[in-house]
Structure formats: structure tokens, C-alpha cells
Amino acid sequence: MLAFALRRAIWAIPTLFGVSLVVFLLTTLLPDPPPAAAGADVDARLKVDDLRRARFLDLPRFANVAPRDVVTRVDECVAHIEKNDDDADLCERRLVQIGGAGLPYLLPRLDNLAPGPRGRIALALAPIARRMGVGEERDLGAPDRAALFWERFWEDRSVDFTEPAVRREVDRLVKRGSDLREEELRVVDTFALRQLVDGMRVTKDKEALVRITRLASHVTGRDGMIKSDDDASRVRAVISDWQSWWYVHETDYIGLQGGEKVTASIAQTRYAKWVLGAATGQLGLSTRDGVPVFDKLLSRAPVTLVMALLALLLAAAVAVPMGVLAAWRRGHAIDHVTALVLLAFYSLPTFLIAELLATFGRPEDARVLPVIALATVSLSVMTQQQRASMIEALGQDYIRVARAKGARTLRIAVVHALRNALVPTVTLAGVQFPALLGAAFVIEEVFGIQGMGWETLRAIESRDAAWIVAVTLLCAVVTTACLVLSDVAYGLLDPRVREQQMRRRRAT
């Protein structure tokens, strides 16, 4: 049985892959942030760049032939500055952003550059030195003095710029934490970022987190410091913010080595970054109110899901007895009456039923009415299924045998027939859930319930792309999960189906 369930779950993987592709294509339809105007100042261009990078628009869609890392970024910047073209100013700022992480690839090359660019770069690096707390203003102020300063700096300090050394330092900072260590780590600047972000993930110690985030925001110039009197939820929010920032920007600060270079051609693409981000809950910020979409989903989705689940249970609670009764009295008045009532429910649109209930229902029933309105969506389908399977069960030989041995009517109906006739209805419930999810969007709007659907409609009004994409993805994943559950339930309840499904799947 476990094997069957596992297999069924594995079959869902291609579907999930397809779903991710479809939703990804949806995201590519969304309007891109406009590129900065040609004459715009450096700050505006950096800002647009950041916006684009947050949606991975700087990466190719499916295959990255030449993945960029800190080395190539530094090279590009140096080349632009050497040529002294339009991007030179921007590149100076970028080098400052890259900071300490780029120095091992930049400083050894300074000697080989022509005096002009060398001085310019050395001068441009001054903010890094200030960040590190080294050097004096008179050293950093003039081109040749600055070049000399950086040369000396690299002679003295290059030993600090190694992965193991930094890892050791960060470890110690996490475990024992002292101002002196913080001071030392400040000197390697962004070179320590990878270890710092790792440290945030690992440690639970608040004092250590305060130090780490202080360092990280110092070297990047971002907000996101944890203070010692912050509560747990804010600490979590800050850390997840740092992690999603790192997820977007990591290639600014790390060099890809060996195997990483190979996997990067796939991992450093828009699709891969987006899928992995979505899978780990990094769905971006809602453009409507700037709240992380994942947090919003956490608060909105349960409302809708619980409502749909309750509606499903209600529908089943009504449909099963009704279907059984209709099947038992097949061809009688009651059968026709149920059929007509169901036809009425089937033909009225959900929003009409909801609107009628909302208008004529008593206000004190406000919690029940939406569930009732939603339940009518599945009612007729489930009743018909229950009726059909009950009729089939009643026609079986074992019912005749039960009659023959003198079992009571009720016992025949419930124990012998219904037990078998329930199986298709139970599995149908799994398929019905997604339909209810869609209908819930309408119901929420009518009753003003602030669930996923309500939020989605607000998002459409304000063209909040991140939320819409997230909701579409969530609904598809829930639907797929329901299908898997429904199939597994079918197999669990009926071994014949299990075998048949295994065989059929192998055949195709």
C-alpha cells in the first residue's frame, strides 16, 4: 500500500513540473520594470537594477551559458572603467557594493592597469576602506596615494581574505562573540557575507544574531538589524528577509568554483531561481502593500481552505443520504424530486445562490451561510455519484444473498450496500475540492470574507503580480495534492482499483 501511495506521489512530479512551467510563463507575461532612462543618474539606475534582479530578470530564462559570479562582475567593472564609457560611473558604485568580496580579484590586478584607471579605481574604493575602518582620509583622497594604500593593504591583509579564516572568525563570533572579533570581521567586509548568512541560519542565540545582522547591514548598507529587545517573530522576519536577499544577490559575493560552475548554468537561471525560491517560500513582496507574499498566504489561505473543507463535508453529509434515498426509491417520486432540486442547484450560478443567501439570510448566520452557499457547488455532482454507485451496489449478488439470509432492510442498505457505494463518493470528494476552491473566490467576494479570493480580487485591481502568481501556484499544488490523495484513498479502500491503476500506468 505504501508502495502504491509513493508511486502515485511520484507520478505527480511531472504534473508539478508542468504547473511550475505554466506559472513561470505567467510571470514572464507580467510587465517588466522599465529600464532606466539613458541619461538617468547612477542612483536611479542602481535602483532599477535592484528591482529587476529581485525578479531575476538579469538572468536568462532556462539556460545560463555564462553564469556570472564575483570574478566576472569585477572583470566587467574594471573593463568598463578602463574604457571609460557610459557605464564607468555605475561600475565604480558596483565595485563599492561588491566590496571586500571582490578585493581578492581586484587588488592584485591594480599593478597591471594603466595609471589612469588604477588611480580611478583606487579612489572609487575609498568607501570600502571607510566601511572597514582602515586607512586615513589623506591616504584615500588622491589617486596615486590611494593606489599605494590599496597595494599595502593587500600585502598586509590578504591572509585574512581566505574562506577558512573567515569561517573560523564567524564561528567564534557566533559562539563567544566579542567586539574585537566584530572589528576584525569588519575588515574583510562583504567577503564574510556568505558565512554571516549561514550563521544566521544556524544559530539560535540572539546575542550572536544581533552581532551578525549588525555586521551584515554595516557592509551592505541595508536595514535589517536585530536589536536585543526584538521579539521572536520580528527576528524570524528579519532573518528570512536576509535570506531572500542573499538568494537574489549571492553571486555578487561568491566565486563559483569547480562543480558549482557546471550546475550554475542551470541553477543560475530565471526559472530555476524562481522555482527554488517559490519552493522555499520566497514569493517576493506584494506590490500592493509591501508585505511578503508568503506571510500573506499564511494568513489568507487557511480561511479559504477551511471554508472549502467545511463545505465539502457539508455537501457530503447531505449528498450521501440523499443519493442513497434516491437510489433506494429509484423511479419513485422522491427520486424525481431530488433530481429536479439538484438540477436547480446545478443550473444556478454560485454567486447567485450566495447573493440570495446573503440578502435573505439572517445576519447572525453569517458564519454558516458562506459554507452553505459553497456546499451547493458540489451537492448535485456528489448526490448523483452516490446515487449511481448505490444503484450499482444494490444490483450486486451479495445484496441478494443478504436478503436471502433474512437481513433487515436497514442493515442491507447501510452495511452491505452503502459500505461499497461510498468508495467512489469519497474519492470524488478529492476531485471536488479544487472546484470548491475556485468557487470560494466568488463566495468570499459576496460575503466579504477576507480569504485568498478576496485578496486576489484586490490584487487584480492594483495589478499586484506577485500575489496572483503565488495564488495560482498554490491552488494548482493543492489540486494536485488532492488528486493524489483521492487516488490513494481509492486504492486504500478498494484493492482492485489499486492493482488496476498500477497496471494501467505501466501500460501507458
Added chain:
Amino acid sequence: MSDDPNRESIPLLLQRPSMTTARPPAPEKPRLSIRVPSARVETTGKMGSLRSWLGAAGILLGVLLMMCAVFADLLASDLPIACKIHGKVVLFANVVEPADLVALGPEGIAREAEWSFGPLVQHGPGGRATSVTTNAEGPRAGHPFGTDLHGRDVFARVVHGTRTYLVFALGAVFAALLLGGLLGSIAGLFGGAPDALVGRAIETVSAFPPLVLVLGIQAAVPHATVVTLFFAIALTRWPEVARLIRAEVMQVATRDYVMAARALGASPLRVLRKHVAPNIRGQLAVLGAIGVPGVILIEASLDFLRVSAPMGAATWGETMSEFRDAHGAWWLLAFPGTFLALTVVALTLIAEARRDALDPRSRY
């Protein structure tokens, strides 16, 4: 007890298209002497014909709605059917819409025409909603279904909305049948990789609740129009067509006459056209009849939620959505709602009747 086991009465069997049909039980076996209540059969001639009677009712209703859509202009329009104005007789002005009469407007025509013969209701559906609203007013002389928040005649909007929805839904269903039929027959005929690919595509698209997918596409596409909406809805509906066609094609492909045709060198296309198509035509009709109400319900929901593309034409959903701003204006909900429900009922009954005609086994 029954005298003829084949003539049982069958109540309506409603099914959503995606639903798995439980197989009917085996044919009646020779009766044991035990009386099983479930197998008791009530067949009188009258009840036995209920089903075909309902099918006929469905077709009648469907035809009425179609006529409503086709002759919408004759039922409700600003312009007269015939009139004599400025010394000349104009016929079917409401269909042809001559520019001078349109420019005159209803008041102008009433003032200047010597005589005129108007349609049933002498108001057109009106243009697009503006932000200016008045009070919705109930049914009264001249406005049998009342007026909406913009003073537009509800009867005209309902009648013209029939046209909008039927055309839209028939088009979307046709597109879905085309796409689904194409992909389904490719999968069924060739098997192997194409089949696997189409299979995954079917599963992928059916993984989205239709309304959610349509909302997502409408929201994501910049400058969404009716055309994107049309294709978005068609996109949500093709998988069920493809699934059915694929199964049918596969089943037919194993028949002797198809093998014989293949052995004689018939191309897959010819097999599809000559041997497969006649077998699935009826099923396609059923799918189409079920698909139209499905599309209309989604489209009406979108209009009701006011997230649909601007149609530029009257829709039931829009009228019903105005009910949310005009509480107590029951006519805004009741009349379009009735038309909507009647459409769904008519097409469902037709689909049921077709299905029964195709599949005698379902007459259990």
C-alpha cells in the same frame, strides 16, 4: 413488478463533465424469487418517456434562447422595426441601424416620424457603464424588467446578453473542441512520446481550478482583452476534450477495420477522418453541449466579480453585479439569473439526451 425490464424510468442524471461515471450494473439477470427493493422497476409508458420528453424540452428551450439571441434587435432596440420618416419608409432600422436615425435618437424619431412600429421593448441595451449612477427602478410600463443603475433597460440587456454569452461560449467551446480534438487524436494515433507529452499537458492544465487560471491569465497579461479571455477560457476546457478523444481514438485504433485500413496503406490522417471521426462525433456533441453552460457560468462569474475584460456589449453578469450596489433591486438579479439558469438547464438536458442516445447502457 416490471413486465419489460428494459423500459425503466430514469430520473435525470446530471453530471459535471469531469465526473467519473459509475458503470451501470450488468443487465437484468433472471429473477430469483426474492424481491429486492432496489431492483424494483416502475415502468409505465408515461414515466418511461420522461427522459425523451425532458430532452425535447431542453431542445425547445435551447431554440427559444437561440432565437432570443438572433432576434435580440427585434425584441429590444432604440430604433423602430419600421417607420416612415421624412417621407420615406425605413424597414428594420433596428437591425440595419442607418446613421441618420441613430443620430436622431429615439426622441427625435418619435417627434419626426409620421408613423413607426417599434420592437417589443423600445429601448436598446445602452452603452458601457459610466461612473454616473441613478436609482435602479423596478418593472413598469415600457420597462418590463425594470432599469439598472445607469438607467439602462434590463430587458434589453438580458436579451442582448443572451447573444453576447451564446456567441462567446459557442466560440470558446468550438476553440476548445478544435484544440482538444487535435491534441487528443495526435496522442491517440501516434502513442509514445506525443502521447506522453499530451498526457502531461492535460494533467498540468487540469491541475488549475478553471476560475483561478482564468483570473491569473487575465491579471498577468498586460492589456487583457476579450480575446485573451476567450483563449484563457478555451485553454481551461480543452483537456477534457483531449482526454476523451485520446481514449476513443485508442479504442477505435484496435478495431479490425482500422487495422485493415492501415494494412491497405491508409495514412493516419485518413484513418482519423474516415474511421475515427464518425465514432466520436456524437461524443463531441455531448462535450460541446456540456461545455457551453460551463463557459457561460465562468464568464458570468467573472463579469459578476467585475474582473472580466470590457466586453463592449451587454452581459448578464454585469447586470447582476449591479445588484451588489443597489440592494433590494431584485429585478437586477432575478431576470438575468433566470435566463442564465434556463440556458444551463436547456443545454444540460440536451447533453443528457444526446448521451443517452449514444450510450444505451446508461438506460439502466
